[in-house]
Amino acid sequence: MINHEDVQAALSARLDGELSALDDEVVDAHLAACAECSRFWERSLVLSKQLSKVDGQRDMVPPDLSDVIMAEVRDPFLKMEQRRALTLAIGRVALGVMAVAWALWAVKLVATGGEPDPVLASFAAVRFGVALALGLCAWRPQQVAGVLLIVGTMFTFTAGFAVRDAVLQTGEFQPALVFIPLLTSVALVWTWVADRGGELRRAWAHLNADPK
Structure with missing residues (x-):
């Protein structure tokens, strides 16, 4: 007499692809007439399908997210670097x-000085020196x-003398002495910030970091 345990063991072996002690025809005949074994078979089929899905997902190779992660990191950095390069280029052109x-200013001083004057020559030499220094910075x-x-420092002195002359009315105001x-100075500050902006931001971030 075939019992439920033998039939269910045979059904389990069938799901696993193994041989059983009972013939398939005998098992199928019992399965058609037994409600308990039919329910066991249906539950076993559902469970087997679920396990197959889990195994399939486990065997799947996870997607390579390195490109996505690097793109998220690289894009803001590239944009920041492009802004820095553009700002620095503007500063270098301004310095040029x-x-x-400054060189033309020195030439004008010498050309309009009339008789050779050591004082004017020294002023012109200073302006030529500043012109060369600005070219080096560019x-x-x-x-x-x-x-x-x-x-x-030169701007501070010239601005101070210009203000003094304007207040005391002791001389003629020369805009070039102040505005050049x-x-x-503005071009130098612009270029310095563009060149060292990243270091300044990092230093500021460290100063504002929360030790907690």
């Missing part, structure tokens, strides 16, 4: 223009900091 302006922006100190050093 100011270098030409070529190598790393040198901006040192030149900025010199030009900033001022514009040069």
Whole structure:
């Protein structure tokens, strides 16, 4: 007499692809007449399908997300680097223009000086020196900091003398003495920030970091 345990064991072996002690015809005949074994067979089929899906998903190779991750990291960096390059290029062009302006300013001083004057010659030499320094900064922006100190000091003195002359009415106001050093200082600061902006942002982030 065939019992339920033998039939269910044979059904389990069939699902696993193994041979059983009972013939398939005997098992199928019992399955058609037994409600309990039919329910067992249906549950076994459902469970087998679910396990097959799990095994299939386990065998799937996970997608390579490295390109997506790198794109998310790289895109903001590239945009920031492009902005930095554009800002730095503008600053270098401005420094080149100011270098030409200082050189022409020196030539004008010598050309309109009339008789040779050692004082005017020294002023012209200083302006030529500033022009060369600005040209160097346009070529190598790393040198901006040192030149900025010199030009900033010159602007401070010339602006102070211009204000004094305007208040005391002791001399004629010469706009070039104020505006050329001022514009040069602005160009130097612009270029320095563009060149060192990343370091400044990192330093500021460290200062504002929460130790917690």
